[in-house]
Structures are given as structure tokens and as C-alpha cells.
Amino acid sequence: DVKVTQSSRYLVKRTGEKVFLECVQDMDHENMFWYRQDPGLGLRLIYFSYDVKMKEKGDIPEGYSVSREKKERFSLILESASTNQTSMYLCASSSRGKETQYFGPGTRLLVL
């Protein structure tokens, strides 16, 4: 079975802090994605990556950056956390040539 893990289930940070969210997948998938999910807004794509050291902006990249130094790991960085970044963050991965994405359990981030 595909396994996507995220470093934290719950996280509380202060406004202005730099926040790192880590995602690791164990299926040698080429593609990795970061989403945020908010009530009434659904899943929104922040960034995605099709290969190591490659990244593409999604629909809402402002205030975020990403890093993919290894194939299995995709990090989301909030450079200076703000309260409007309080959300559920979901990581996903997929194999090249396959449309189906596999999701991690999510990280609930609260920015105070």
C-alpha cells in the first residue's frame, strides 16, 4: 500500500514564525503535491513537484515556498506565518503517468 506521512497531525504557531511542514512518501512516486483545505473552499493546490528540485506554483502559492531535495520528501514552508494560514494542510503523491493521488493524514495548523 502507498503510504504518505506528514510530520505533525497538529501544530500551533505564532504569527511571524517560520513553519516547516514535512511530507514523505514510500512508493517512489515522482509527483508530490501540497494542498490546503478550508470549510466552504474545498481543496486548493499550493505547490506541486514533478521531480527532485522541481516545483510548480498551484492556485494559491502566495506566502508559501517548497523544497524537494529528495524524491521521497516534499516540504512546505510558511516563511512568516499569518493567522489566515490557519488551515488543514494535505500532502499527496502520484506516480508519473497515473492520475490518482494518494493523500497523507493532514496537518491541522493553528496560527495565533
Place this chain on the structure above:
Amino acid sequence: QKEVEQDPGPLSVPEGAIVSLNCTYSNSAFQYFMWYRQYSRKGPELLMYTYSSGNKEDGRFTAQVDKSSKYISLFIRDSQPSDSATYLCAMSLFLSGNTPLVFGKGTRLSVIA
């Protein structure tokens, strides 16, 4: 007009009912269609995957795609309380791995025992 429209619900049905969940879309180029199930405080999990038009059945679940109407459906027969979750539709242009999925906002379903 949003690319994918999905009624958010909530939808509440008695145990044993047949449930119909639907999405409409505007981009006729979509070819791959998926349904994900998301339990509360968990990540979405893939439930069904369909290419182009037609039906696909898996146990109590049937996925239906009508490309002429730009309409997809998920039917759940003999619904159970364990089916209570949010159901998200997703679709894609083509099997390239380079085109992100487009998701509906999800329909919240409650099956009452």
C-alpha cells in the same frame, strides 16, 4: 463558472438508503474521473476511478460518467453508518502526470442508523 461544481450538502439519509452524489463540470476535455472519500480529520482516500464515459461498479459503489452532459455520479447502495464522510469528486485532462487534478468542494454525507 467554476470548473467543477459539487453540492456541499449536508446530505442525511437513513441506513439502507441508496445515495446519489453528483458533480458537474465545464471543461469537456476532462477524461479521467475520480471519487475520494474523506473521513473527519483524515486525508482523502481514493474510492473509484473511471476513464471517459460509462459505469464502473465496486461492491456497493457505482461510478457513472456522462460526458455528453458533463455530469458524474457516485451511487452507494445499502448505505451504512460507516459511509458517513465527505465525498470529493476529482477530474483530470489526460494521463500525463503533469496536470494536477481539479477537485469539487465535497459533499458531506451522514447515514443515520
